[in-house]
Amino acid sequence: MSRMRDTLIEPKGSGRGGFIPFITAGDPDLATTELLLVELAAAGADIIELGVPFSDPVADGEVIQRASERALRKGVTLGDTLKCISNVKKHIDLPIVLFSYLNPLLKFGRERLADEAERVGIDAVLITDLTVEEAGPWVRAFHDRAIDMIFLVAPTTSDERLTHITQQASGFIYAVSRAGVTGAQNEMPADAESLVRRVRAVSDLPVAVGFGISTPEQVRQVWRFADGAVIGSALVSQIEKLSSSPHLVARVGEFARSLVARNGTL
Amino acid sequence: MQKPPITKSEPDETGHWSQFGGRYVPETLVAPLDELTNEFLRAREDPNFWGELNQLLRDYCGRPTPLFHARRLTADAGGAQIHLKREDLLHTGAHKINNAVGQALLARRMGKRRVIAETGAGQHGVATATVCALFGLRCIIYMGAEDVRRQALNVFRMRLLGAEVITVNSGTRILKDAINEALRDWVTNVYDTYYLLGSALGPHPYPLMVREFQSVIGREAREEILSATGKLPRALIACVGGGSNAIGLFHPFIADEGVRLIGVEAAGRGDSLGQHAARFHTETGSGGGQVGVLQGTMSYVLQDANGQIATSHSISAGLDYSAVGPEHAFLHDSERAEYARASDAEALEGFQLCAKLEGIIPALETSHAILPAIRVARELSQHDSIIVNLSGRGDKDVQLIADLQSK
Numbered sequence: 001m002s003r004m005r006d007t008l009i010e011p012k013g014s015g016r017g018g019f020i021p022f023i024t025a026g027d028p029d030l031a032t033t034e035l036l037l038v039e040l041a042a043a044g045a046d047i048i049e050l051g052v053p054f055s056d057p058v059a060d061g062e063v064i065q066r067a068s069e070r071a072l073r074k075g076v077t078l079g080d081t082l083k084c085i086s087n088v089k090k091h092i093d094l095p096i097v098l099f100s101y102l103n104p105l106l107k108f109g110r111e112r113l114a115d116e117a118e119r120v121g122i123d124a125v126l127i128t129d130l131t132v133e134e135a136g137p138w139v140r141a142f143h144d145r146a147i148d149m150i151f152l153v154a155p156t157t158s159d160e161r162l163t164h165i166t167q168q169a170s171g172f173i174y175a176v177s178r179a180g181v182t183g184a185q186n187e188m189p190a191d192a193e194s195l196v197r198r199v200r201a202v203s204d205l206p207v208a209v210g211f212g213i214s215t216p217e218q219v220r221q222v223w224r225f226a227d228g229a230v231i232g233s234a235l236v237s238q239i240e241k242l243s244s245s246p247h248l249v250a251r252v253g254e255f256a257r258s259l260v261a262r263n264g265t266l
Numbered sequence: 267m268q269k270p271p272i273t274k275s276e277p278d279e280t281g282h283w284s285q286f287g288g289r290y291v292p293e294t295l296v297a298p299l300d301e302l303t304n305e306f307l308r309a310r311e312d313p314n315f316w317g318e319l320n321q322l323l324r325d326y327c328g329r330p331t332p333l334f335h336a337r338r339l340t341a342d343a344g345g346a347q348i349h350l351k352r353e354d355l356l357h358t359g360a361h362k363i364n365n366a367v368g369q370a371l372l373a374r375r376m377g378k379r380r381v382i383a384e385t386g387a388g389q390h391g392v393a394t395a396t397v398c399a400l401f402g403l404r405c406i407i408y409m410g411a412e413d414v415r416r417q418a419l420n421v422f423r424m425r426l427l428g429a430e431v432i433t434v435n436s437g438t439r440i441l442k443d444a445i446n447e448a449l450r451d452w453v454t455n456v457y458d459t460y461y462l463l464g465s466a467l468g469p470h471p472y473p474l475m476v477r478e479f480q481s482v483i484g485r486e487a488r489e490e491i492l493s494a495t496g497k498l499p500r501a502l503i504a505c506v507g508g509g510s511n512a513i514g515l516f517h518p519f520i521a522d523e524g525v526r527l528i529g530v531e532a533a534g535r536g537d538s539l540g541q542h543a544a545r546f547h548t549e550t551g552s553g554g555g556q557v558g559v560l561q562g563t564m565s566y567v568l569q570d571a572n573g574q575i576a577t578s579h580s581i582s583a584g585l586d587y588s589a590v591g592p593e594h595a596f597l598h599d600s601e602r603a604e605y606a607r608a609s610d611a612e613a614l615e616g617f618q619l620c621a622k623l624e625g626i627i628p629a630l631e632t633s634h635a636i637l638p639a640i641r642v643a644r645e646l647s648q649h650d651s652i653i654v655n656l657s658g659r660g661d662k663d664v665q666l667i668a669d670l671q672s673k
Contacts, residue, residue: 054574055574055575056437056442056446057446058291059450077572078572078573079572102559103558103569103574104572104574106558106559107556107558107571108572108573129291129559130290131289131293131296133280133289134289134290151293152292153293154292154293155294156295157293157296157297161297176292179294179454179455179456180294181454
């Protein structure tokens with residue numbers, strides 16, 4: 001049984017669901033990324049998504065695009081990202097999802113990546129631009145090493161396709177809250193809840209919702225109907241604002257705690 | 267090892283030419299791509315669709331375009347007879363309108379009122395703005411800031427036609443970045459928006475669909491050369507950015523084994539990565555492309571050792587792209603087509619030759635095909651013929667050339 005899955009379905013009490021922060025590896029630098037991962041774990045993260053920077057992130061809004069650019073200016077690679085995870089895994093025992101566009105992984109090599117992912121202790125992989133139709137060899141390579149393959153589903157995904165995707169997926173299902181790129185928005189669209197309902201109709205996997213979640217209120221709203229909330233741009237935006245501050249790690253930790261605080265206030 | 271000759275080039279149901287092509291997109295775009303594929307396949311079988319398209323191509327765009335026997339270029343080359351397929355004579359001045367009209371008809375069938383497109387040299391943007399004006403559709407064009415600068419005339423043309431031109435400042439600020447922004451727009455406005463992609467690239471069904479709309483070039487050229495010379499040409503030559511004008515000319519000749527298909531990539535200003543757009547220049551150390559995935563499709567992609575997409579360079583905005591259409595990758599690997607290169611300087615020389623010897627000012631993109639065509643002609647006898655796709659006219663480049671000459 002997948003550890004990722006168990007983490008999300010175990011009861012957390014007081015209406016709390018899973019908290020899944022996303023940050024980009026190497027933003028603002030690799031040493032800080034390691035500290036941030038440890039801090040996010042301390043702040044209550046249940047799973048962490050670590051993004052591999054990419055030159056052409058078509059699914060991302062401006063905030064995460066800029067994070068990729070900052071990391072790439074420092075020359076951060078997939079190899080660095082793996083090393084970062086390997087280092088951090090010595091300090092925290094938390095499931096980590098490697099989050100990437102396909103081309104850097106393709107260039108690294110599928111089997112080589114699967115071997116390395118197993119070695120450094122990656123729990124799951126999510127490839128943003130790998131549709132389920134093209135994913136077969138990747139699913140096999142990771143499953144052979146007991147690594148979960150997370151897939152995105154969107155409000156535009158048909159029920160027939162949801163069935164197909166959930167059969168290939170393991171760990172959890174990542175439900176995209178709305179049609180669009182990543183980035184904060186004011187309201188949680190009604191699309192998200194109905195999408196989660198549709199996933200539950202065809203799969204027992206836990207469901208996390210992401211894209212556009214930026215406030216404690218939105219997190220709580222998502223927890224009412226889903227097993228976890230993914231917070232990316234809102235955190236990355238804090239990292240960007242604080243990038244020259246000596247208190248970056250502590251402040252981002254505070255922000256993360258505020259998102260999941262019981263009383264829901266900042 | 268000798269490979270068996272290719273007699274056809276058709277993708278499988280999910281848009282793959284062997285390993286190339288396919289659909290590598292965020293999940294949100296799969297449903298609209300399926301919807302588009304289904305509508306395209308229905309339209310392709312619908313005589314009314316072709317009836318309306320052919321009428322527009324004739325009465326609005328000016329098809330068929332002539333095949334012109336370029337006698338002075340032929341004399342200069344001293345070999346095979348050079349024929350120019352005059353796509354530059356089309357309405358809006360390039361082959362791009364063939365595809366834009368076809369897809370605009372699809373957008374209308376699908377009830378989409380908002381059309382978005384990317385553009386490099388601006389020719390596809392102008393073609394899209396034109397058909398949107400014709401059909402009363404809202405039009406938004408994404409164009410990299412660098413291309414806005416070097417193709418200012420086309421920016422003005424698009425605005426005159428009622429389009430909104432959005433300058434893209436992300437990434438390297440050229441065609442690739444304009445496509446990224448168009449994809450981000452589409453993923454956000456997926457329910458009411460039609461993405462009118464301009465080249466034979468991107469996720470399935472675009473490479474197939476754009477090729478089908480551009481194949482009119484090759485079908486006409488085949489008839490025209492047979493009627494003019496009584497036999498097939500020995501070679502076809504066309505510039506390749508994404509590759510729509512080339513695949514449009516090549517495709518109807520795929521089964522004609524004796525006809526060499528020669529694409530010309532932009533060799534830019536040097537051999538190292540970042541200095542050219544020669545995706546098929548794959549010799550070790552050449553900085554050429556490797557198989558990868560960019561913007562929805564698997565093909566040859568200029569990239570670094572870590573799989574980050576590399577920048578490209580070409581004097582012509584329309585060839586300045588890091589990947590190439592997947593069918594070209596297939597034709598390359600199956601050895602049915604060959605891919606030559608022309609540098610910025612050779613393109614400028616081709617531009618001048620065509621202007622001075624034939625009185626035709628070609629687009630800088632098209633100009634890349636001229637010197638390679640002369641080299642091919644020289645290897646053949648005067649009883650042979652070759653066809654060069656004169657894919658666009660060069661009015662848009664005159665200012666840039668003038669600036670270069672005054673330096």
